[in-house]
Amino acid sequence: MLDIQLLRSDLDGVAARLATRGFVLDTARFGDLEAQRKSIQVRTQELQSKRNSASKLIGQAKARGEDTTAIMAEVALVGEELKSIEVQLMELQSELQKMLEGLPNLPHESVPLGKSEADNLEVRKVGRMPVFDFAVKDHVELGESLGGLDFETAAKISGARFSVLKGGVARLHRALAQFMLDTHTDSHGYTEVYVPYLVNADSMRGTGQLPKFEEDLFRVPRQMGEGGEQNFYLIPTAEVPVTNIVRDEIIPVEQLPLKYVAHTPCFRSEAGSAGRDTRGLIRQHQFEKVELVQIVHPDVSYAALEQLLGHAETILQKLGLYYRVVRLCTGDIGFSSATTYDIEVWLPAQNTFREISSCSNFEAFQARRLQARFKSGTGKPELLHTLNGSGLAVGRTLVAILENNQLADGSISIPEVLRPYMGGLEVLSAN
RNA sequence: GGAGAGGUGGCAGAGUGGUCGAAUGUACCUGACUCGAAAUCAGGCGUAGGCUUAUACCUACCGAGGGUUCGAAUCCCUCCCUCUCCGCCA
Numbered sequence: 001m002l003d004i005q006l007l008r009s010d011l012d013g014v015a016a017r018l019a020t021r022g023f024v025l026d027t028a029r030f031g032d033l034e035a036q037r038k039s040i041q042v043r044t045q046e047l048q049s050k051r052n053s054a055s056k057l058i059g060q061a062k063a064r065g066e067d068t069t070a071i072m073a074e075v076a077l078v079g080e081e082l083k084s085i086e087v088q089l090m091e092l093q094s095e096l097q098k099m100l101e102g103l104p105n106l107p108h109e110s111v112p113l114g115k116s117e118a119d120n121l122e123v124r125k126v127g128r129m130p131v132f133d134f135a136v137k138d139h140v141e142l143g144e145s146l147g148g149l150d151f152e153t154a155a156k157i158s159g160a161r162f163s164v165l166k167g168g169v170a171r172l173h174r175a176l177a178q179f180m181l182d183t184h185t186d187s188h189g190y191t192e193v194y195v196p197y198l199v200n201a202d203s204m205r206g207t208g209q210l211p212k213f214e215e216d217l218f219r220v221p222r223q224m225g226e227g228g229e230q231n232f233y234l235i236p237t238a239e240v241p242v243t244n245i246v247r248d249e250i251i252p253v254e255q256l257p258l259k260y261v262a263h264t265p266c267f268r269s270e271a272g273s274a275g276r277d278t279r280g281l282i283r284q285h286q287f288e289k290v291e292l293v294q295i296v297h298p299d300v301s302y303a304a305l306e307q308l309l310g311h312a313e314t315i316l317q318k319l320g321l322y323y324r325v326v327r328l329c330t331g332d333i334g335f336s337s338a339t340t341y342d343i344e345v346w347l348p349a350q351n352t353f354r355e356i357s358s359c360s361n362f363e364a365f366q367a368r369r370l371q372a373r374f375k376s377g378t379g380k381p382e383l384l385h386t387l388n389g390s391g392l393a394v395g396r397t398l399v400a401i402l403e404n405n406q407l408a409d410g411s412i413s414i415p416e417v418l419r420p421y422m423g424g425l426e427v428l429s430a431n
Numbered sequence: 432g433g434a435g436a437g438g439u440g441g442c443a444g445a446g447u448g449g450u451c452g453a454a455u456g457u458a459c460c461u462g463a464c465u466c467g468a469a470a471u472c473a474g475g476c477g478u479a480g481g482c483u484u485a486u487a488c489c490u491a492c493c494g495a496g497g498g499u500u501c502g503a504a505u506c507c508c509u510c511c512c513u514c515u516c517c518g519c520c521a
Binding site for chain 1: 441448449450478480481482488489490491500501502510511
């Protein structure tokens with residue numbers, strides 16, 4: 001959420017910056033709502049003040065045993081007007097709130113201008129593109145012939161966009177997650193957290209998934225007492241529960257930065273991506289991810305972003321995967337993000353790079369919704385900055401290992417760093 | 432699932448219709464005392480919003496939402512959460 005004070009003081013400036021990411025801010029409507037809000041709020045507070053002081057007088061008069069009918073008649077009139085004007089004020093404020101919640105974050109000045117994915121900026125390529133002296137197979141073919149990937153059974157159990165992993169492939173998948181967690185906790189200073197996979201609407205609102213992106217989520221209705229109904233939502237990323245750890249909290253400045261890593265499943269409805277990436281593990285309703293979250297002082301959030309990006313890259317380097325880092329342009333960054341780097345891994349079977357991590361600085365956008373603040377000594381509480389990044393998407397990393405490490409006979413050479421997690425296995429082959 | 436207790440400021444904890452945004456303690460900040468510190472004493476110390484050049488002033492907030500009333504932390508209704516005991520259970 002943006003600071004409403006900023007919209008009041010520099011509406012056109014905000015509109016211009018939002019325009020760079022293709023968002024049209026209805027400045028006339030905002031100005032209109034604000035003007036109404038202002039006059040009605042002033043009037044409301046005036047009336048409340050009148051009522052309060054009259055009520056005080058009544059109390060004092062009664063204490064002295066005096067007659068109060070005259071003043072009570074007077075204040076009754078105030079009450080009438082108050083009742084209707086308070087309703088108006090509430091409606092206006094919820095209109096404004098709705099509008100505000102629908103505004104995406106302002107891109108940082110350094111974000112390259114652009115309309116779409118095509119305008120993203122390649123920052124660097126790292127590693128060496130693997131060369132094969134045989135025809136490469138894709139991960140589906142490899143996984144199935146290893147007896148470790150079964151989409152038909154998954155379709156029977158659940159439907160499209162689910163998978164069943166078996167044997168060595170299932171273990172490799174687990175090994176990847178363990179390796180990532182261990183690396184981030186042992187070498188990068190993150191604290192491992194285990195968090196709920198079902199969260200409430202407040203948490204989804206806090207990180208920006210709600211109200212705008214409800215159709216991307218799996219909602220789990222929940223019957224409460226006496227006809228009450230509330231929803232749980234399956235998390236689309238660990239970002240949601242982990243970042244919400246600091247919702248409504250005031251963190252002492254000396255505890256910063258908070259660095260958390262969590263390994264969770266992620267659930268996405270993939271509404272609107274029908275027909276895209278239907279083959280294989282690339283786009284699933286359920287997948288695993290190791291997520292890095294940092295909660296930091298505003299002064300250091302951009303340094304923290306570079307650091308976090310480096311932590312994610314380390315995983316790829318240790319796995320020996322070829323990848324590139326891409327700076328997303330204004331037209332392609334996510335709703336809540338001020339700056340985003342994507343890491344894309346090389347997939348030889350597709351002859352292309354595919355996203356395997358996304359690292360973002362949200363600045364105070366999420367913190368404002370979350371009321372996540374820090375306090376130093378005597379100072380007032382201030383909003384924190386929040387960041388996160390995948391470190392990495394486990395399913396897609398598995399795809400990358402299968403495809404990049406395939407041998408001519410369809411077996412897979414296990415990266416050295418994973419072997420301790422695989423009982424020392426060096427090559428994964430059928431049976 | 433059954434029975435009970437409770438949700439108040441950073442924390443602890445008073446407050447059952449009228450100067451209560453809230454006693455008191457503690458933490459924190461400032462000052463005095465001290466060579467310095469501790470102890471002690473004095474003062475300050477919630478959040479959000481409005482209006483304002485600025486002070487000042489005003490409004491809202493005592494788990495959430497609704498209601499009664501001239502007036503609600505306090506009374507009524509609904510919901511949520513926490514704790515204790517019993518039962519069941521991975």
